[in-house]
Amino acid sequence: MTKKRALIISFEGIEGTGKSTQCRRLIRYLKKKGLRVAIMREPGSSHMGEEIRHILLHGKGKLTPFSETMLFLAARGQLCAEKIRPNLEKKDVIILDRYIDATLAYQGYGIGVDRRLIKQLNMSAVGDLVPDVTLLLDVAPKIGLARSGRNDRFEKRTFLFFEKVRRGYLELAKAEPKRIKIIPADTTIETMQERIRGIVEQAYERGRKNR
Numbered sequence: 001m002t003k004k005r006a007l008i009i010s011f012e013g014i015e016g017t018g019k020s021t022q023c024r025r026l027i028r029y030l031k032k033k034g035l036r037v038a039i040m041r042e043p044g045s046s047h048m049g050e051e052i053r054h055i056l057l058h059g060k061g062k063l064t065p066f067s068e069t070m071l072f073l074a075a076r077g078q079l080c081a082e083k084i085r086p087n088l089e090k091k092d093v094i095i096l097d098r099y100i101d102a103t104l105a106y107q108g109y110g111i112g113v114d115r116r117l118i119k120q121l122n123m124s125a126v127g128d129l130v131p132d133v134t135l136l137l138d139v140a141p142k143i144g145l146a147r148s149g150r151n152d153r154f155e156k157r158t159f160l161f162f163e164k165v166r167r168g169y170l171e172l173a174k175a176e177p178k179r180i181k182i183i184p185a186d187t188t189i190e191t192m193q194e195r196i197r198g199i200v201e202q203a204y205e206r207g208r209k210n211r
Ligand code: TYD
Pocket: 014, 015, 016, 019, 020, 041, 042, 043, 072, 097, 098, 099, 102, 103, 104, 106, 107, 154, 155
């Protein structure tokens, strides 16, 4: 008999899409249904991952695109080993606030790091821990950036950068329509949440039948 494995869901999108709100609401909803849910954010969530996150977001000095990419991948490898894998059979749903696609979108499409290299590194870091569903919250940077009020290394990037990241995400979704679902984020929180719940419930049921 195959063992029960948690459904892995990742949330993606540029800043200001309302990702955190949607994550929180989905978790509350799933928990109310009696499901065991874990949430992890990237970069971070493991001890080493949080340290790496600090360097990435607030470190002094300039990181080369290569170093930046490697740090995200290092944090991801730790997250998989320390958090995702040990929870695979303990939880019903694992929610990841950003994951493999973020590096392709930000460092690949955004900065221009070789995407084949990122794909290979992603595969080495996560192995079979690929999301069952990825929810891509999509909004024009003009709207998204106006909403988000952060001030760190990543928020300081240009408007053009976020245009590239967004286009990258949309291209990834086009290449993998079964896994990556686009959720328009220029609508209400409730409408977005309804779509998200529909997609997650379908995937959960599908997963249950296949287990
Ligand atoms: P975070 O505070 O988690 O932002 P958000 O709430 O928007 O997810 O900061 C993470 C930043 O790191 C965000 O700007 C996206 C960026 N990032 C990458 O550039 N590459 C990656 O692989 C990941 C996971 C995040």
